[in-house]
Amino acid sequence: MGTEVTITISDADMLRIARPYIDVIEELKDQNKRLLTDAKALVDESLRNENEDLKQRLSLSYGQFSSEKESKAFESFYKEHEKCRLNSKADAGRLPYVIPYGTGIGTCVTAVCPVCGEKREITDISTW
Numbered sequence: 083m084g085t086e087v088t089i090t091i092s093d094a095d096m097l098r099i100a101r102p103y104i105d106v107i108e109e110l111k112d113q114n115k116r117l118l119t120d121a122k123a124l125v126d127e128s129l130r131n132e133n134e135d136l137k138q139r140l141s142l143s144y145g146q147f148s149s150e151k152e153s154k155a156f157e158s159f160y161k162e163h164e165k166c167r168l169n170s171k172a173d174a175g176r177l178p179y180v181i182p183y184g185t186g187i188g189t190c191v192t193a194v195c196p197v198c199g200e201k202r203e204i205t206d207i208s209t210w
């Protein structure tokens with residue numbers, strides 16, 4: 083049996099020993115808060131840009147749709163396929179797009195999702 087030695091450390095000493103660690107933890111907390119704020123700002127900005135981009139691409143003056151009906155059809159296709167890219171980090175930037183192609187009687191428009199590959203004919207032939 084050895085002799086038991088009891089060392090008593092005062093609260094003040096304990097605090098002095100722990101101080102550098104506490105400082106590091108506080109600094110990391112601050113850093114984390116700043117990073118989260120920056121990340122949120124980046125996400126907000128990219129969502130804003132994406133919204134602007136979509137709004138522009140849906141407007142008839144942009145020239146890819148010949149009617150409101152086509153524009154609306156693409157908008158719902160776009161919204162249906164939001165989950166495709168949001169479910170995959172690698173594909174987060176790949177937005178649905180349209181392929182217009184001319185025929186003798188008018189322009190056909192196909193909506194394409196680059197992530198899942200679905201294609202949908204959204205031509206409004208009432209404008210022909």
Ligand SMILES: [Zn+2]
Pocket residue numbers: 163166195196197198199200
């Ligand atoms: Zn898709």
